Amino acid sequence: MKILVVSPKDEVADAMGFLLEGQFQAEVVPVNDSKEAIQELLTEKEFHLIVIKEDPAMAVLLKYIFNSDLGMPLLVLTNKEKRDQLGPEFEALIYGTLSRSTVLDDLKTQVESAIRAGLLSESTENTAYCRIRTALLTKVTPLPGDLYVRISPKKFLRIFKKGDEFSASDLERFLVRKKIEALYFEKKDMASILPILGNSIAHTIKTQASSPESAGVVAGQLSDAVRELNSYLGFTPEVQAIAKEGVKLTLKSIGASPKLGKVLQNLRKAGGDYISSHSLYLANVACCFSLVMDWPSGTTFQKLAHAAFFHDIVLHSHHLAQMQTLAELAKNQNQFSAREIEIYKRHPLFVAELLRRYPEIPPDVEAIILQHHERPDGSGFPRGIKAHQFTPLGALFVIAHDYVSFMYKNRMATVEEFFEFHAPFYTSGHFKKIFEILIKSKEKLGLEKLK
Ligand SMILES: [Fe+2]
Ligand SMILES: [Fe+2]
Incomplete structure (x- = not known):
């Protein structure tokens, strides 16, 4: 399943990508805002789901989706008040909303429910690894599981052990110097990683x-x-x-x-x-x-x-x-x-x-x-x-x-x-x-x- 995620590049976007790829084997296409999303949809209509983190031009994107009748579930990260302001025609478009503080749980529940309802189908490709954006790794340190780098489509090489620190200089080394955008955890560790990410998001909100x-x-x-x-x-x-x-x-x-x-x-x-x-x-x-x-x-x-x-x-x-x-x-x-x-x-x-x-x-x-x-x-x-x-x-x-x-x-x-x-x-x-x-x-x- 192919998912368009509309959000500025931040912790929440990275965590959503991690969940969608790791848990549902989805192919995630991230774009920064509604304008980029429309451009993407003009050239590529084969998305199965769009996840939008509310942005000022969201109404334009919703209007575009409404008029082009793309017919796919839409999940919007917004609060109830903003959702109520959208107007009844868009209301019918939106499959579900995600709350900021529980975004990962909401996303998981909504995607599972769309799969159960037959609106989405889970990819059959089943690997033992899930991708995590390198930028997120300083949020889950000490690492809750072994960390791998992908060296070929089916080969993964362990580079960190569970419990190791992933420091700012590691981030610099992998992301900036080696330009490795994503690393991998074993899927079995997903359950312990998600709450840590959830905590980190809650902390960001708190500050x-x-x-x-x-x-x-x-x-x-x-x-x-x-x-x-x-x-x-x-x-x-x-x-x-x-x-x-x-x-x-x-x-x-x-x-x-x-x-x-x-x-x-x-x-x-x-x-x-x-x-x-x-x-x-x-x-x-x-x-x-x-x-x-x-x-x-x-x-x-x-x-x-x-x-x-x-x-x-x-x-x-x-x-x-x-x-x-x-x-x-x-x-x-x-x-x-x-x-x-x-x-x-x-x-x-x-x-x-x-x-x-x-x-x-x-x-x-x-x-x-x-x-x-x-x-x-x-x-x-x-x-x-x-x-x-x-x-x-x-x-x-x-x-x-x-x-x-x-x-x-x-x-x-x-x-x-x-x-x-x-x-x-x-x-x-x-x-x-x-x-x-x-x-x-x-x-x-x-x-x-x-x-
Ligand atoms: Fe009560
Ligand atoms: Fe009560």
């Missing part, structure tokens, strides 16, 4: 966060990365380090005095994947509520930001994560596998278990996470506790979680409608106290300007 707004965006991307990496690596010290950065950036995005009005506006135009954006807004809303309660902000913010960042970290289906109660789950149960439902019902326990191995976690966070799907009337899960058994922070977190979910599902709703709808549920224990203060403190919540 780009500066303002509170961009800190929020990056926190969301890191939350995606932690979810993905945790699923195939486990909650290793490396994954924990990314999570730590994610929580730090979440706190940065909240600032010293979060206002519900601002959070609500952002929530209404929320981009990104559901779980990451949901976690970020939940952190903001919960901290805003705790400020209204006059709970000491520093430590409380820490606890709430941790709880929000981690609370759904073991879930993978964005649709499943939108289920709030067991009743909602039962209504939609034919959309999920038995295993997904089982994981969902136990995810508060799984996350709490995960965090027990995470030394940074402040006290009380585990209880908040264990309680985030419990309901004051005892109909929640996993334990079915009642209102008076909640901790104060657990109850506040549930109200904040209800608020974020309600506003996500009812984009035009007002906060009064939220209060009105939920009043019958918050009638005892901490729920009653917190809810009464919230109702009385609309101004403090920062809603005075909202209709």
Whole structure:
């Protein structure tokens, strides 16, 4: 299968090429931008897939593809917000999108799904080696496997051993002096190389966060990365380090005095994947509520930001994560596998278990996470506790979680409608106290300007 990859020459383009060639034996043709892509498509129409990393002229390329009716799957690396701006005619062209922080996993999943759907066919040529661009090798040092140079179509010569360093001077020697653009790993090592590349991309994203707004965006991307990496690596010290950065950036995005009005506006135009954006807004809303309660902000913010960042970290289906109660789950149960439902019902326990191995976690966070799907009337899960058994922070977190979910599902709703709808549920224990203060403190919540 022949794939056109439209992206400036960077780490992400190299990593995508590595995956497509190594995992799917694809022939990858890289071009720098949409203009070069159109030129390529004018002379060579035999591509089976186009992967586009969003660039300013992307709409021109999409228009060209649309008008020339090339009929091949398109994968676009973009965020949801930008995708929504593309317009309905292009929407139909796009087979799938790739999120920046989980680009490799998304690409793998989407290509596999296109193969299963019969839109792409996997190449039958099967070699034991996969190509990696030389420029990427300093990102995966010490080397996770033996490294080879190709000396003939079928002969490979080992030049580095697993565990060796691939230094900047090695890069200079191979890429600049010998002009060797790519070297090879054994395919069996692919599984250990991909997470390292994923980590490296997450690190690059992290260093780009500066303002509170961009800190929020990056926190969301890191939350995606932690979810993905945790699923195939486990909650290793490396994954924990990314999570730590994610929580730090979440706190940065909240600032010293979060206002519900601002959070609500952002929530209404929320981009990104559901779980990451949901976690970020939940952190903001919960901290805003705790400020209204006059709970000491520093430590409380820490606890709430941790709880929000981690609370759904073991879930993978964005649709499943939108289920709030067991009743909602039962209504939609034919959309999920038995295993997904089982994981969902136990995810508060799984996350709490995960965090027990995470030394940074402040006290009380585990209880908040264990309680985030419990309901004051005892109909929640996993334990079915009642209102008076909640901790104060657990109850506040549930109200904040209800608020974020309600506003996500009812984009035009007002906060009064939220209060009105939920009043019958918050009638005892901490729920009653917190809810009464919230109702009385609309101004403090920062809603005075909202209709
Ligand atoms: Fe959850
Ligand atoms: Fe949630």
